[in-house]
Amino acid sequence: MKSICVTILAVLSSAPALTAFARPDPTVERVRAIAERAEVIEDIVGMAGVDQALRTAMLDATSKLPPEQRDAIMKPAGALIDTQDRLHTQRLKAIIAAHGWPKISETSRRTSAAAVTLANHSSDLAFQRQVLALIEPLVATHEALPDDYATLYDRLATVDKRPQRYGTQGTTCKDGKYAVPTDLEAPEGLEARRSAVGLQPMAEYLAALDQMYGTCVPPDDRP
Known part of the structure; x- marks a missing residue:
């Protein structure tokens, strides 16, 4: 009787339906993880969009100007960008504190890169060092x-x-x-x-x- 039960269990464990139930499809699980972090992704990518729009607007207006004219525009424009960078730093800090670093498998390559862009433009050196320490081990696992x-x-x-x-x-x-x-x-x-x-x-x-x-x-x- 015992051998019959063992045989039945072996057959059931090899059935597609049971295997799928025991081992969730990795694609489905990744989609689930991304959906659970939708707001995080939107926040980070949105901030990075603002970051790049500000810098692009300034560079488009100044790159062809002679240096003396360029400085007259870049100094006040840069001050405005610095203010926005500080706001982004605070928001990104809060996101990381609540959800951890945005790993590629849980968000996207674009989101991970956007977060590093925001950190790169931060004036908070302690925060930059924190981010570097967070992403260093993730590079080896393709999560950054x-x-x-x-x-x-x-x-x-x-x-x-x-x-x-x-x-x-x-x-x-x-x-x-x-x-x-x-x-x-x-x-x-x-x-x-x-x-x-x-x-x-x-x-x-x-x-x-x-x-x-x-x-x-x-x-x-x-x-």
């Missing part, structure tokens, strides 16, 4: 994007007066063009490190900066 980690790592490195690892911050200026930063960790390995985290080659990055910001001005020549 490696290029986002690289950008925030470099930003804090420049604040701490340490060499950048990926060359994403504090470029130099030569003949009105953006150039490779001088504060690099092992410069000979820069391109390999950038490629490993999904960043574009340095030459393409610098060309994009020229297009985005216009003619650069060496720090010593700025008013």
